[in-house]
Amino acid sequence: MTSVTELAYIGIEASDLDAWQHFGVDLMGMQLAERTEDSLALRMDAKAHRWIVVRGDADDLAFTGFECATEADLGAVVANLRAAGAEVAEGGADLAAARKVERVVVTADPVGNRVELFVGLADADTPFQSDVLFSNFVTGAGGAGHEFLMERVDRQEILDWYGILGFKVTDYVKEEVAPGVFADAVFTRCNERHHSVAWADMPFPKRIHHFMIEVGSINDVGLAYDRCMDAKQPFEMTLGMHPNDEMFSFYVRTPSGFNIEYGWGGLTIDDSTWQIKHLDKLDTWGHRAPQVVADLLKP
Ligand SMILES: [Fe+2]
Secondary structure: OOOOOEEEEEEEEEOOHHHHHHHHHHHHOOEEEEEOOOEEEEEOOOEOOOEEEEEOOOOEEEEEEEEOOOHHHHHHHHHHHHHOOOOOEEOHHHHHHHHOOOEEEEEEOOOOOEEEEEEOOOEOOOOOOOOOOOOOEOOHHHOOOEEEEEOOOOHHHHHHHHHHOOOEEEEEEEEEEEOOEEEEEEEEEOOOEOOOEEEEOOOOOOOEEEEEEEEOOHHHHHHHHHHHHHOOOOEEEEEEEOOOOOOEEEEEEOOOOOEEEEEEOOOEOOOOOOOOEEEOOOOOEEOOOHHHHHHHOOO
16 A cells, blocks of 8 residues: 655644744744745755745644655555545646645645645755754654644544555544543554644644644753743643653644644654554643643732
């Protein structure tokens, strides 16, 4: 079965590009790749860009880019999508140039999220450099990170569609968060990263709840936590750890209202031995609402 190799880039439609540049570069530790009046590109590694932020009112996920290893692989995925009834359009030379890839096609998943499939994401001309990172972003074989998206439609339809891209279920988490109220999520992978795309049906007003970026040192999580606190960037969740992907992380609000999970120590999966798990907790510890801390400090 042909598979995409990684979630390689993410696109955001954002109303405040200056805020995004500050957030991405100064707080998250990314490198500015390119800035125009209406767009912003950010680097996380040797690649030309990993985040593409375009001006617009949505303040939400605009597209996700999945890489294929070869033209033949891309062709096979496109053929399989079309056979399953999906519309797939050639992106053309202008879009390929904007994305800094060799060839890109555009489609939409069953939820309506724009998905770009491509080959050949270019490297930047210079080595990656962050002004604030102690270590590096963990990308490589695991891609840019993971996205946690809102289901909105039948789960099986989503899993079948992403299955055509080569995604496999890693595990399921179903936690009773209040009597009779369940948080119910499914985590899927296309490489050694525990998951590149996760799904849950929850009351959240965006397409995307969070995008996780991983750093190579636990100190970088703490340093980013401090930078966000110093900048008074609103937090979504305090430090904590997930039992399924073992990510040590915190969640901070982006300028577009969804969240970044800033993590370290994520599990990698050995595809030859992994068996699908069912868990009943989203958090091993922590990841509390920041209001809990605020309430403790009330006089
Ligand atoms: Fe996550």
